[in-house]
Amino acid sequence: MGSRSFFVEPGSIQGDRAVLRGQVAHQLNHVLRLAEGDVIELLDNSGTLYLARILECAREEVVARVEERREPAAEPRTRLTLYQALLKGDKMETVLQKGTEIGVTRFVPVLGERSVSRPGAGELERKLPRWRVIIREAAEQSGRATLPEVGPLASLEEACRQAAAAAALSFMAWEEEEMSFGLGRLVREARRTREGRGEAGPVAVSVLVGPEGGFSAREAGIARSAGVRLASLGPRILRAETAAVVAATVVMEAMGEMGD
Amino acid sequence: MGSRSFFVEPGSIQGDRAVLRGQVAHQLNHVLRLAEGDVIELLDNSGTLYLARILECAREEVVARVEERREPAAEPRTRLTLYQALLKGDKMETVLQKGTEIGVTRFVPVLGERSVSRPGAGELERKLPRWRVIIREAAEQSGRATLPEVGPLASLEEACRQAAAAAALSFMAWEEEEMSFGLGRLVREARRTREGRGEAGPVAVSVLVGPEGGFSAREAGIARSAGVRLASLGPRILRAETAAVVAATVVMEAMGEMGD
Numbered sequence: 001m002g003s004r005s006f007f008v009e010p011g012s013i014q015g016d017r018a019v020l021r022g023q024v025a026h027q028l029n030h031v032l033r034l035a036e037g038d039v040i041e042l043l044d045n046s047g048t049l050y051l052a053r054i055l056e057c058a059r060e061e062v063v064a065r066v067e068e069r070r071e072p073a074a075e076p077r078t079r080l081t082l083y084q085a086l087l088k089g090d091k092m093e094t095v096l097q098k099g100t101e102i103g104v105t106r107f108v109p110v111l112g113e114r115s116v117s118r119p120g121a122g123e124l125e126r127k128l129p130r131w132r133v134i135i136r137e138a139a140e141q142s143g144r145a146t147l148p149e150v151g152p153l154a155s156l157e158e159a160c161r162q163a164a165a166a167a168a169l170s171f172m173a174w175e176e177e178e179m180s181f182g183l184g185r186l187v188r189e190a191r192r193t194r195e196g197r198g199e200a201g202p203v204a205v206s207v208l209v210g211p212e213g214g215f216s217a218r219e220a221g222i223a224r225s226a227g228v229r230l231a232s233l234g235p236r237i238l239r240a241e242t243a244a245v246v247a248a249t250v251v252m253e254a255m256g257e258m259g260d
Numbered sequence: 261m262g263s264r265s266f267f268v269e270p271g272s273i274q275g276d277r278a279v280l281r282g283q284v285a286h287q288l289n290h291v292l293r294l295a296e297g298d299v300i301e302l303l304d305n306s307g308t309l310y311l312a313r314i315l316e317c318a319r320e321e322v323v324a325r326v327e328e329r330r331e332p333a334a335e336p337r338t339r340l341t342l343y344q345a346l347l348k349g350d351k352m353e354t355v356l357q358k359g360t361e362i363g364v365t366r367f368v369p370v371l372g373e374r375s376v377s378r379p380g381a382g383e384l385e386r387k388l389p390r391w392r393v394i395i396r397e398a399a400e401q402s403g404r405a406t407l408p409e410v411g412p413l414a415s416l417e418e419a420c421r422q423a424a425a426a427a428a429l430s431f432m433a434w435e436e437e438e439m440s441f442g443l444g445r446l447v448r449e450a451r452r453t454r455e456g457r458g459e460a461g462p463v464a465v466s467v468l469v470g471p472e473g474g475f476s477a478r479e480a481g482i483a484r485s486a487g488v489r490l491a492s493l494g495p496r497i498l499r500a501e502t503a504a505v506v507a508a509t510v511v512m513e514a515m516g517e518m519g520d
Contacts, residue, residue, distance in 0.1 A: 246518065
């Protein structure tokens, strides 16, 4: 399982010296009760994992010496952006937590036509710090080496435009059309086509997942017009937050990121 | 999305006549405020969906006439048993809810070596009614035609023995061995082998998922000795309840049950 790792502020690690303050210092001192000589794993969101030995453990400041640098194997090569229509209550937090564990690179909240949750810009702004804490904790717990990004809020039109422009493969989870193929099949086919053309390097994938009532037919039409492919998650009606977790899993599995 | 359907007591539907009492009658009358002439979808756990029109809507009893019988398309052919090590708090409920949506046929709670939750038999017995409600509601919401079963509690040894004996394909989600292949690849290979031999009909698959701390090396050894294959869910450390949802998704996707 490996030991717990910590994302630290950029600039906390200079050469071989790490100086940790604030929340991380508090956690090392008072929650984990670590002491001089203990080894900790630090991440500065650069993609490198630092193994560091604690030199001084004062109340406000922990100083550690970097003894080793590693490239963690847990960071996926596939760059998955999850465009998630806003959800009620703590469902959005579930999606951010599970999505980070599964390997999402970026979350973009989307205002869907049927979104029950319709916060104003200010309200959403106030949610962001809490969302970032959830993402950071999930990233630390699951062994991610970089923190998934979140935001800003996009309209459905803007999300479709972004998804189609930025990603080699872009999909909308859509259940109401008999003709749509399964998301897993579509991703695998696209992956094979790409490999057949000899294209290497990380692949960007975008998936749009709807709100509690799903995307409307009008929204599916907007997606299709923007070049986003409609894809099925099967015949069972999934709750919105289940659909997000399932869609992220299916994409990452089809890309060989969930064990190969 | 289709209208909401209701599981009713076996025997509630006799020929063309459905007589509904108790919780279902209450829900139709007072929650959904349905009236004579409205059409409802009923399930009696036989695998058939009944479309029935309400004839009488009294406080204690709703009488309806069956007008149509259907075989719902949402019931998976694959029979997936999820052997889930007991989890703390409401995480077990998350697994039952999401697992039902994804298509699990049977849940078997397992007492893992590292299970933090270690209820006595009586305590577990008391949880069962609540678990069954969660499963029924998830089944109704997602369009399942049969209710997943739950229980009884099994030791890890017993779970491995059952899994290997009852299922054509049995796996333990296991993260600590570099050599284990991905669950999706293993299921797809087994599916192809089976199809190559011309075997048809529903396939039984078993997956064992560990508690918060994962299965121990000793438990993985027990699984392997019993004929259960160790399978990876990838390099990121998944929370126990995320692992269950991911494992169920990967199996069902590889079996062509999440859209094909």
